[in-house]
Amino acid sequence: xNAIGGQLEKYSVTYRTIDERLRAEKGFPWVFAxxxxxxxxxGVAHLLKGLDLYEIVWPFVDARIGQLDEVITWLLSNPVGxxxxxxxxxxxxxxxxxxxxxxxxxVRMLRVPAIWANLPLAxxxxxxxxxxxxxxxxxxxxxxxxxxxxxALRLFLLTxxxxxxxxxxxxxxxxxxxxxxxxxxxxxxxQLFLATLLFVVLLFLAxxxxxxxxxxxxxxxxxxxxxxxxxxxxxxxxxxHMILDRFRSE
Amino acid sequence: MPVVNKLTGTPCERPIxxxxxxxxxxxxWKKQLYKRQxxxxxxxxxxxxxxxxxxxxxxxxxxxxxxxxxxACHLMLHLNFVLLYFLLFEAIYAKxxxxxxxxxxxxxxxxIAYGLYQxxxxxxxxxxxxxxxxxxxxxxxxxxxxxxxxxTLTTTISTDTIYxxxxxxAVFSCIFHDYGIKAPIVxxxxxxxxxxxxxxxxxxxxxxxxxxxxxxxxxxxLHSLLPTFQNALMLKIPAIECxxxxxxxxxxxxxxxxxxxxxxxxxxxxxxxxxxxxxSLLISLQxxxxxxxxxxxxxxxxxxxxxxxx
Numbered sequence: 001x002n003a004i005g006g007q008l009e010k011y012s013v014t015y016r017t018i019d020e021r022l023r024a025e026k027g028f029p030w031v032f033a034x035x036x037x038x039x040x041x042x043g044v045a046h047l048l049k050g051l052d053l054y055e056i057v058w059p060f061v062d063a064r065i066g067q068l069d070e071v072i073t074w075l076l077s078n079p080v081g082x083x084x085x086x087x088x089x090x091x092x093x094x095x096x097x098x099x100x101x102x103x104x105x106x107v108r109m110l111r112v113p114a115i116w117a118n119l120p121l122a123x124x125x126x127x128x129x130x131x132x133x134x135x136x137x138x139x140x141x142x143x144x145x146x147x148x149x150x151x152a153l154r155l156f157l158l159t160x161x162x163x164x165x166x167x168x169x170x171x172x173x174x175x176x177x178x179x180x181x182x183x184x185x186x187x188x189x190x191q192l193f194l195a196t197l198l199f200v201v202l203l204f205l206a207x208x209x210x211x212x213x214x215x216x217x218x219x220x221x222x223x224x225x226x227x228x229x230x231x232x233x234x235x236x237x238x239x240x241h242m243i244l245d246r247f248r249s250e
Numbered sequence: 251m252p253v254v255n256k257l258t259g260t261p262c263e264r265p266i267x268x269x270x271x272x273x274x275x276x277x278x279w280k281k282q283l284y285k286r287q288x289x290x291x292x293x294x295x296x297x298x299x300x301x302x303x304x305x306x307x308x309x310x311x312x313x314x315x316x317x318x319x320x321x322a323c324h325l326m327l328h329l330n331f332v333l334l335y336f337l338l339f340e341a342i343y344a345k346x347x348x349x350x351x352x353x354x355x356x357x358x359x360x361x362i363a364y365g366l367y368q369x370x371x372x373x374x375x376x377x378x379x380x381x382x383x384x385x386x387x388x389x390x391x392x393x394x395x396x397x398x399x400x401x402t403l404t405t406t407i408s409t410d411t412i413y414x415x416x417x418x419x420a421v422f423s424c425i426f427h428d429y430g431i432k433a434p435i436v437x438x439x440x441x442x443x444x445x446x447x448x449x450x451x452x453x454x455x456x457x458x459x460x461x462x463x464x465x466x467x468x469x470x471x472l473h474s475l476l477p478t479f480q481n482a483l484m485l486k487i488p489a490i491e492c493x494x495x496x497x498x499x500x501x502x503x504x505x506x507x508x509x510x511x512x513x514x515x516x517x518x519x520x521x522x523x524x525x526x527x528x529x530s531l532l533i534s535l536q537x538x539x540x541x542x543x544x545x546x547x548x549x550x551x552x553x554x555x556x557x558x559x560x
């Protein structure tokens with residue numbers, strides 16, 4: 001149970017918010033924060049009354065998925081004038097496209113109108129709770145971007161560590177992990193043949209991999225930045241505590 | 251052993267002076283640094299004995315014209331092979347030669363060379379048949395598997411860049427090549443890798459995989475396997491090597507005519523320069539060698555006990 005709690009705490013903003021609220025010392029600031037929370041929440045709920053969440057969210061999600069598909073198409077056709085390696089480009093693009101298709105299918109399971117009709121009720125529990133829920137939803141809906149980032153980053157790291165090792169082999173050296181230094185390596189003709197060939201191949205494939213890594217890193221960081229901004233709203237309680245403490249100490 | 255003045259035959263420990271009553275005022279100087287003697291610290295026997303231990307040209311090697319030309323032919327042979335590889339690539343690229351012809355002549359040449367190596371220059375403990383088969387299989391499998399990838403690598407790079415890079419890498423590989431002589435600049439991995447790199451850049455321009463794989467194998471044999479054979483040949487029968495060099499230079503010059511006659515003349519000039527002019531320059535400048543050795547040289551520690559006993 002503790003392990004699950006640990007994982008949830010790491011990934012779920014809602015869990016963290018509720019946990020913090022329950023664990024904080026229950027005194028005047030806590031009550032004040034709670035009341036302020038609910039007040040703002042009810043105000044926002046009144047503002048957003050009549051808004052159909054289902055009609056807003058789902059077209060937005062579809063548009064974003066369409067945009068991601070366009071990004072992949074853009075990568076396939078000389079992005080920024082860079083000429084990427086054709087077969088590798090095609091292979092990676094097909095892989096990511098298929099992943100997007102799987103993701104789209106998965107996300108359609110959440111397309112239940114009942115959930116989306118009842119979500120605004122969370123606002124009544126406080127705006128921090130609603131913001132936390134929103135942050136978690138963003139997290140769930142952008143899981144594929146995180147996946148792409150991880151794939152591209154792994155491929156990038158693999159390419160560049162291999163390139164470093166093969167470059168050392170090209171010059172007849174190897175890394176000695178025991179002494180943590182670079183030593184001469186006695187390579188026979190087979191090893192030299194393979195090392196040189198793989199070095200040249202990876203060297204020419206490196207720009208393509210770099211471009212993919214860069215593009216998906218940017219995407220992931222943009223989404224993460226947006227999510228962090230919402231998490232700040234969810235931490236409203238902390239800010240209230242801080243302000244009240246400052247008033248008390250003055 | 252006392253140092254003897256070669257002019258007069260007397261031992262150098264005693265300074266020879268004009269006055270006859272030296273025995274009372276100046277005791278004999280002995281070459282013993284642990285003894286306190288009334289001479290200054292940098293006294294070394296005086297003018298008469300100082301340069302008697304001078305030796306000239308102790309370690310100078312006197313080359314004969316034949317051996318100099320042999321060495322030059324060795325270098326020229328390798329350069330000829332590299333040029334021949336470039337010519338072969340050009341011929342296959344322009345489709346003026348069938349790759350079948352090249353394939354079978356390459357197979358024949360390598361079989362003959364391998365047979366000669368095993369029979370003539372064979373040192374039984376060095377290479378085993380299994381190792382050779384492993385090398386062959388590795389070349390076959392990995393080469394053939396990676397050739398389609400290699401062919402798509404440089405589609406986005408301009409042809410001029412590819413050719414310039416290929417030539418640069420080939421020259422680089424010739425610089426670091428193992429020519430059978432121990433020198434600090436020799437680095438077999440760098441030479442083989444640069445050679446393979448240059449050939450990979452070239453074969454990425456070809457249009458079909460079979461000729462690409464063929465050129466890759468030729469390049470691998472040229473840079474990895476041929477030096478062993480050539481160095482063994484040079485050790486055994488240098489005359490044959492000189493003959494092959496001359497014949498191959500002729501073939502290269504003839505083949506270059508189809509590309510540009512100017513290149514033929516340039517290559518002929520280079521061959522004459524390397525094989526004829528440079529050795530004669532060495533031989534003509536050799537009598538001017540004048541290295542002096544003496545007791546002032548730095549002490550060189552013996553590498554092993556066996557050297558001490560020599």
